[in-house]
Amino acid sequence: MSLAIAPQRRAFDSAPTPLAEARGVPARFIGVTRRFGQTPVLDGLDLDIPAGQFLAVVGESGCGKSTLLRQLAGLDAPSEGAVAIGGAEPVTRMMFQEPRLLPWRRVLANVEVGLPARVNKAEGRERALSALKAVGLADRAGEWPSVLSGGQKQRVALARALVSRPQLLLLDEPLGALDALTRIDMQRLIERIWLEQGFTAVLVTHDVAEASALADRIVLVDSGKVALDLPAPLPRPRRRGSPESAAIEARILDQLFGA
């Protein structure tokens, strides 16, 4: 689980009331090792994520990038070291590779799953509706998830993650199962919402082009360590296939395949 971070980090804290506009919190890995049996999946990993940054974590399958995200989500604890997230009570939300909607709840009720427990019913409904509106699915609020397309389901999952106004949004290859066009659409949507809300975002992906389309900074994880830490200070909103992003992609691929 996450530890409270040292007092001097409180400067990054979010707004004083929980209902004020959400802002990002910083997060930090301090010498994190996670073993499954004898094999370390994360091996003394150090990583500092400033508040509001859009960080992409790329790597080959099995390199430990999903484990890294699960540490941030509190779904898994390090064997050694510590994971710290800033803020008094940071709201962390996760989007998975699958939409993971509750099939027995209608779309709106699925979004309401993401609400904090203390929100009353009427306000919760309103917030859920506006989150659905933000992902462009307000007109499908009364449907069962089973009638939605894959991209629509993932948009509902995004609304569910956003409805609690998270300060840290974790994205575990959320677009991996979508077709190419829907994927570009979703990338634009995520970028726009991130620009509006300013939360810290950590995107795990195996798609280097996706990382360079979205992230401020790209980290390559290999054998449980950070193998490459690359800033990607490109202007937003980004155009796909620009020479700058192509150059970044090339550097990452070179590192990966040692060309």
Place this chain on the structure above:
Amino acid sequence: MQQQTLDAAQAAAFATDAARRPGASATPDAPVAARPPQTQSAPRRMAGIERRLAGWILPLLLILAWEALSRAGVIHGNVLPAPSAIALAGWQAARSGDLFQNMAVSAARALAGLIVGGAIGFVFGIANGVSELSHRYTDTTLQMIRNVPHLALIPLVILWFGIDEEAKLFLVALGVFFPIYINTLHGVRTVDPHLIEMGRAYGMTPVTLFVRVILPGALPSIFVGLRFALGVMWLTLIVAETIAAQSGLGHMAMQGREFLQVDVVMLAILIYALLGKLADVLTRLLEGVCLSWHPNFQPARS
């Protein structure tokens, strides 16, 4: 499991469901084809009636053939009375009030046993599905008891309870316990672990997780258990009433045998068939309400 074909009641529910949301699929990015225009509703309604009645055509033809053969003297009345004779026996039993008295007694026994046994099975199924500790300590015992045919306990039950109500209640409860237990346990254990992980990541408390994720996820399987349990319920009750009872449908059939009233015996058997069908229809209606989210229970799309 749980792949029943759609029957008439569900088909009707679908029709109203589709009508309630007109144009729901009109958005350009909707993944479903547009529904047929409204002008087709008359043939559709005919098709609905056809679907509703189709299952009854074969029984009806059988009864007609049976009646004809009886009247022609091919089937002897001492072996198998004509349907009309059975209907007459039913009418007489109904007029004297015996029939309804017996049906009410049997139904009350069946329901009481189902509620007692079903509740115990449900609680154990949930407990053993959620708690590894509970499973470790009780499942072996339950599985051993399960493999004793509960009808083999009839002599023992008569020794314990005589032929009073307790005997029937005990046997029916024991019979329905296992299908409900096994299927509830299976349902809880097979809830999508991804959804449970999502619930945890979204800060659900164990109680919320159970109410929102585990129980609804187990429900389709629990319904399968319920339908099995209904079959076991009738079977147990009939055997128990036939062997040891002073009222109820089984008792009515046994009396018919003693007085060589084959028509009364047949009447009891036919009523069993009808009550079994009724229980099944009620379960399906309940399923349609509780599982309306399930793709199997949603309107078929052309």
